Amino acid sequence: MAPILPGAPWLIAHRTMLGVNQPYKITLNGIDYVLWQSADGKVSALENSCPHMQAPLSSGWICRDRNTIACPFHALEFDSTGRLFKLESLKPEPTKRQSSPQSSAKPVANPLEIIVKGDFIWTYGNHTPKLEIPTLHEAVTAESTLVGVAGDRTLKAPFLNAIAINYDFNHATGTHRHPLKIQQVNTSHYKENGHHSSVTQEIIRGHNSWLEKLKDPTLALTPRRYINQFEYTFPSTNCITADLPVGQIISLFILYPERETQTRSFVLVFAKTPYPWLIPLMRSQTLKAFSLVVEQDADILQQLYKRETPKIRLPKEEIMFRAKKLYHSWPDPLL
Ligand code: FES
Ligand SMILES: [Fe+2]
Structure with a gap:
């Protein structure tokens, strides 16, 4: 769909709606996202479609000790910047590492940029802001x-x-x-x-x-x-x-x-x-x-x-x- 009012600041949640260490799904302008809040109040947000085989990340779970979200399909984990997180024991062989997309340090899941003002969670849906966030x-x-x-x-x-x-x-x-x-x-x-x-x-x-x-x-x-x-x-x-x-x-x-x-x-x-x-x-x-x-x-x-x-x-x-x-x-x- 063509986005409605692109560049508008949208209030997508109050902190209390997110809970702690729980995936929280939203849909904005036709795209699904997942948000989660760690115990120390850090809010993360990614596009909900897993970059491996497009499972909904919001059906997965939060790994609280490393603040990642685990996909419900193959349990791959992504951090708040969308980077794939791999446990040492699961890393590919060193020879294969260079060619494996899983070892890339770049984000593979798309982050949703959010702005947290007090308890209010705002986003421009990754569009260029056209209006300031209201005070x-x-x-x-x-x-x-x-x-x-x-x-x-x-x-x-x-x-x-x-x-x-x-x-x-x-x-x-x-x-x-x-x-x-x-x-x-x-x-x-x-x-x-x-x-x-x-x-x-x-x-x-x-x-x-x-x-x-x-x-x-x-x-x-x-x-x-x-x-x-x-x-x-x-x-x-x-x-x-x-x-x-x-x-x-x-x-x-x-x-x-x-x-x-x-x-x-x-x-x-x-x-x-x-x-x-x-x-x-x-x-x-x-x-x-x-x-x-x-x-x-x-x-x-x-x-x-x-x-x-x-x-x-x-x-x-x-x-x-x-x-x-x-x-x-x-x-x-x-x-
Ligand atoms: S679809 Fe997400 S880990 Fe495979
Ligand atoms: Fe009314």
């Missing part, structure tokens, strides 16, 4: 606690459709009507600056019964009127800070293109609260609530018919059009 992620999550990761899944939708829904302020009253019962969404203070934009959103929602609140305590902590601050860093992230009576919930909605008609989504949820004891108590319900939001988006995105020119305009759709413009004029934000 927003570390800035908004400083002094906050990671609640967890939600909605980590593939959306069977092209990247443009998936990103447009995040810039569409009119879909909350339809797509996300349950269980928050959103009745009205008012936007104000819209600002745009290149690939960055921000807007304030006032949410007015309906009443939840005690039974509903008992089943989902996050509803009890969400007032009937509250403010969300949106910060977009095109194309990877939509950051929403919700001001709630118990503190701030900061959610980073991340997207990257897996294939032409497949988009990866995950949400990193953070909390800034004077009541930190609430976090472990509310973790599972909070992550469930965010996963539901992603499910609801996925559900409608996957049902859409082929896009045509709309015959109806809703208010504030300019924000969504701006995202489409940024996509089509990539990498120039001004066209």
Whole structure:
């Protein structure tokens, strides 16, 4: 496939998603990669196809004492630069060594260049960078606690459709009507600056019964009127800070293109609260609530018919059009 937005910085994982000494597979712009993190926090990334007979390295295992990944087919090992690692006892005979490709000191597996900023793992997918890695992620999550990761899944939708829904302020009253019962969404203070934009959103929602609140305590902590601050860093992230009576919930909605008609989504949820004891108590319900939001988006995105020119305009759709413009004029934000 032709890469989508080549040279864009893609946030492909938070450190906690990788685990330790475990292969972690991703697909970006049609190519599969494997990532792994050592116990001392070093993150490595290679193309997933083994250069011997193309087995998926992500089905293999990590050799922790030498930080290599072993292929599941013939157990060849590769280090983080893609070089073949051979134990002394397994090296070819000295006479054969020169002609053996296995003894080459050059990489034989293709590394994926990654940039680790704090706990965030970024990549340009080995393309020439066209845009700087945003500083927003570390800035908004400083002094906050990671609640967890939600909605980590593939959306069977092209990247443009998936990103447009995040810039569409009119879909909350339809797509996300349950269980928050959103009745009205008012936007104000819209600002745009290149690939960055921000807007304030006032949410007015309906009443939840005690039974509903008992089943989902996050509803009890969400007032009937509250403010969300949106910060977009095109194309990877939509950051929403919700001001709630118990503190701030900061959610980073991340997207990257897996294939032409497949988009990866995950949400990193953070909390800034004077009541930190609430976090472990509310973790599972909070992550469930965010996963539901992603499910609801996925559900409608996957049902859409082929896009045509709309015959109806809703208010504030300019924000969504701006995202489409940024996509089509990539990498120039001004066209
Ligand atoms: S296919 Fe990977 S070692 Fe043979
Ligand atoms: Fe949505």
